[in-house]
Amino acid sequence: MKQIYLIDEHLSSKQNGVGTYVRHFARMFDGADYNVNILSFNAEVKELCISVQDGVYKYSIPYCAQGNFMKAGELICPLLSLYIEDKKDNVFFVNHSPCSDFMKAIRANFPKSKIVFTIHDQGWTSPLLGNSENLRKVLAHRKVNNIDNDTVRYVRNFCKEEKKMYQIADAVICLSHSTYQLLHEVYGASTNKLYYIPNCFIKNSNGLALSKKEARAKLYISEKEKILLFVGRPTKAKGIFELLKTFEQICATFKDIRLVVAGEVHSLGDFTKLTPTSSSHITYTGLLNPEQLNLWYAAADIGVLPSYTEQCSYTALEMLYNIGIVVSTDGWGLNEIFHNSQNAIVAQTTTINDAFTQELVKAIEIALTLDCESVRELQIKSKMTCDRFSDLKIHAHKYKQLVNRITNG
CATH class of the missing domain: 3.40.50.2000 (Glycogen Phosphorylase B;)
Structure with a gap:
């Protein structure tokens, strides 16, 4: 034994x-x-x-x-x-x-x-x-x-x-x-x-599947809003600062949009300084249990993983499987999971700070304007990616x- x-x-x-x-x-x-x-x-x-x-x-x-x-x-x-x-x-x-x-x-x-x-x-x-x-x-x-x-x-x-x-x-x-x-x-x-x-990646490990409409009703979220979901520790290496600066720009063009940050936040004051006009469109959930997180996965339109570095991210696989439309990066470890236009919209991290922010802006704008056929194709390829790890x-x-x-x- x-x-x-x-x-x-x-x-x-x-x-x-x-x-x-x-x-x-x-x-x-x-x-x-x-x-x-x-x-x-x-x-x-x-x-x-x-x-x-x-x-x-x-x-x-x-x-x-x-x-x-x-x-x-x-x-x-x-x-x-x-x-x-x-x-x-x-x-x-x-x-x-x-x-x-x-x-x-x-x-x-x-x-x-x-x-x-x-x-x-x-x-x-x-x-x-x-x-x-x-x-x-x-x-x-x-x-x-x-x-x-x-x-x-x-x-x-x-x-x-x-x-x-x-x-x-x-x-x-x-x-x-x-x-x-x-x-x-x-x-x-x-x-x-x-x-x-x-x-x-063990599929359906977060509980019973819900429709987007059901999940949003439970979360009191409007059906009109486009939901961008970030999951994880909101740190510099996870790209949170660039994401917030990106969202501040995106909000000027896309009105019915919400960024959800699912994770324990310790620097809220620093974050809100980056989003002076878009803070009312940002939800900070704090630390969630798997059942609560499952609601947000079901409600989301786009998963956002702007990290500079990961190893083999469970969050990446969960977003691919549960959401199907993911904006990510070519950062360390992530480039082994995500491939641009194949299973995700990938922003380049070869340059950091403002240049990276503009890469994220472009990637999120592409994701927000995908037609229905492109959405379906990405969702199919996303699940195929998950199959490799399942x-x-x-x-x-x-x-x-x-x-x-x-x-x-």
């Missing part, structure tokens, strides 16, 4: 793609040969609680070390060793970064067990806005225009930490081809321990193959 231990952080997973990954993970290991356990850190409990649901064991571990559990491995792992027997058939799946100290603690307390690290993001992607050429220059100590010294130091230090993590791990899962190549070429990771396994049997086979290889080797 292979014992799978998935390491999760309860608080952050409620608002990012790791949470979706965790919800889908157990389905990769069906059958009698695998037992899935979830180690949920910073859980909303006062003491360690162990429960089981649908055959999955969950270890709920209370808030500790001021929430930074990855720095408390020397304290936490000895505690876990009282409940988890160290065996060669154990595999710990680590999903949070940076965590080399935590991985060392796992190794010290469970020397027979194996460790798999999954790359949901890397430390360079946000500060360098997904520009991998700038990363290569930074690591080669070459000058990069418009990148300050603090950013350069941060990226170099984070990359050193990531190299340690990849060296400790018995296997590293990359969600995109681009990251797989980068790890081999730039981080010097051996391809023997690298695995390309993109996220698995075969649970193929994804499960890849995960089982990885586990069997590192435990039997």
Whole structure:
């Protein structure tokens, strides 16, 4: 029996793609040969609680070390060793970064067990806005225009930490081809321990399908309005500032239009400064549960994903499947999912700030003026794209193959 231990952080997973990954993970290991356990850190409990649901064991571990559990491995792992027997058939799946100290603690307390690290993001992607050429220059100590010294130091230090993590791990899962190549070429990771396994998109996982009319009635949204939907953490790397500046321009031409920002907002004052005349046409929903988000997917006309960088975005796949008309970018990782005029309207991110804003303006205007036939064609091709990521049997086979290889080797 292979014992799978998935390491999760309860608080952050409620608002990012790791949470979706965790919800889908157990389905990769069906059958009698695998037992899935979830180690949920910073859980909303006062003491360690162990429960089981649908055959999955969950270890709920209370808030500790001021929430930074990855720095408390020397304290936490000895505690876990009282409940988890160290065996060669154990595999710990680590999903949070940076965590080399935590991985060392796992190794010290469970020397027979194996460790798999999954790359949901890397430390360079946000500060360098997904520009991998700038990363290569930074690591080669070459000058990069418009990148300050603090950013350069941060990226170099984070990359050193990531190299340690990849060296400790018995296997590293990359969600995109681009990251797989980068790890081999730039981080010097051996391809023997690298695995390309993109996220698995499980269709209809957000609840019962609703018509656009039904969804809008529940949300008190007019049937006349065109709804643009942004889903995710509204940060610079996600392109939120360019999107808001774009919407301010778009509103001058298209009157019955609304931008919906679905995600937890911490800088509302900064956002409203960018939309002085269009703020009344913007809805900030805050953090939504899957059922609430499903309503907005059903109500939306266009999904907008203006990110500079992603790995393998669940939001991208959800928008393609549930909306079918998506405005996105050719940013890091996104260019493996979206192709202009084939399954999306793609804005170029080769230039940033005002130039990128104008690219987004053009892309959204195209999406807003598509005729009915073009809409249908894009929606069909969008669902075909989702099909490439939706075969649970193929994804499960890849995960089982990885586990069997590192435990039997």
